[in-house]
Every structure is written in C-alpha cells, then in structure tokens.
C-alpha cells in the first residue's frame with residue numbers, strides 16, 4: 032500500500048476515548064520494548080511518527096494513527112514491563128481488556144509481536160492464549176530479526192511457532208524495522224485483511 036497520509040490522531044487513557052468510527056484497525060501488541068512503535072514507523076515510512084525508546088514502558092496509552100484516511104494503526108502499551116509498579120500493571124491490564132473486548136466485534140487485525148531473538152516468553156504465551164479466548168487469531172511477527180544470524184533463524188522461528196502453537200507453514204513472520212526485512216510481506220497480510228470483508232460485523 033502506498034502511504035499517502037499518516038497522522039497521529041489521539042492517545043486514549045480510558046475506554047471512553049477509544050475510537051469507533053467503523054474504520055478497520057491494525058493493532059500492535061507485545062512485550063514492552065519488543066519494537067511495536069518502530070515496526071509501525073517502518074511500515075508507514077515515517078521515522079518519528081510513533082515514539083520509540085530504548086527505555087521500556089515508553090508507550091503508556093492507546094495511540095491511534097490514521098493511515099490514508101481509511102484505517103487506523105493502533106500502538107498499544109507493552110506488557111510485561113518488569114519495573115512497572117503494580118498499579119501501572121493493573122491499569123494496563125484493565126485498559127487492554129477493555130480495548131480487546133470492545134474491538135473484538137469490530138474489524139481488527141491484531142499483530143502480536145515477539146522478539147525474534149529472545150523468542151516467545153511465558154508472558155507472550157499467556158497473551159496469545161488470552162487473545163484466543165477472546166476470539167482473535169493474531170498475526171504473529173518476530174521482531175528485530177536483523178539481530179539473529181541467518182544460520183540460526185530457522186531454528187529460532189520454529190521455536191516461536193512451537194511455543195505459540197503455530198504451524199510452521201503459516202507461523203511467525205520475521206521482520207526488522209532496521210533492515211526492512213519482512214515489511215512487504217507484512218503489508219501483504221494487512222492488505223489481505225483489509226480486502227476481506229467477511230470479518231466485518
């Protein structure tokens with residue numbers, strides 16, 4: 032998809048602020064620091080659009096970006112930030128639960144990011160089960176694949192598939208916001224989602 036237009040719309044701190052105007056949403060979810068904001072920026076070809084940081088826990092709100100005036104990219108706050116206070120974690124869980132339950136009846140493509148080098152953590156597995164319970168079939172991507180030597184990639188990706196119960200022929204999609212690997216493939220999946228009207232409610 033050619034990006035003609037990408038703009039930040041709003042940051043929602045509570046469920047009442049979630050957007051609901053019928054446009055499809057591509058939502059990015061994953062551990063804190065896994066590379067959600069960087070991947071969005073790379074997909075959109077806009078370096079500083081979503082704020083990225085080497086400090087985990089940077090994105091605390093549900094951030095909406097309007098793409099070509101026809102769909103939203105949604106940058107969700109990361110889970111599993113070790114240094115987060117208990118209150119912050121509970122706030123996150125509540126906000127996410129409201130987002131996922133509210134979005135489940137709309138047209139949402141959930142992109143779950145796992146670190147391609149670290150692999151799927153226990154929290155990633157838990158999150159995947161939670162999404163499944165809610166009726167989502169997340170598209171799983173393995174981020175920062177540029178950091179995994181080519182000789183180790185097949186093994187790393189297989190391990191992620193195994194941990195998340197994904198078939199190897201339709202499993203984790205390796206991507207890199209740095210080298211651009213996998214970005215076109217991810218766009219094709221997003222495009223297919225946009226063209227598939229059967230998911231519309």
Ligand SMILES: Nc1nc2c(ncn2[C@@H]2O[C@H](COP(=O)(O)OP(=O)(O)OP(=O)(O)O)[C@@H](O)[C@H]2O)c(=O)[nH]1
Pocket residue numbers: 061062063064065066067068069070082083084085086087088089090108109110174175176177178206207208209210
């Ligand atoms: N080598 C490499 N580094 C990456 C890649 N994507 C992100 N990073 C780095 O990983 C760190 C975290 O990236 P972010 O995009 O801010 O991660 P996030 O998931 O949005 O983090 P939170 O908002 O805190 O949940 C930054 O230092 C990025 O530069 C990638 O594809 N390759």
Ligand SMILES: [Mg+2]
Pocket residue numbers: 067068069082083089090106
């Ligand atoms: Mg972020």
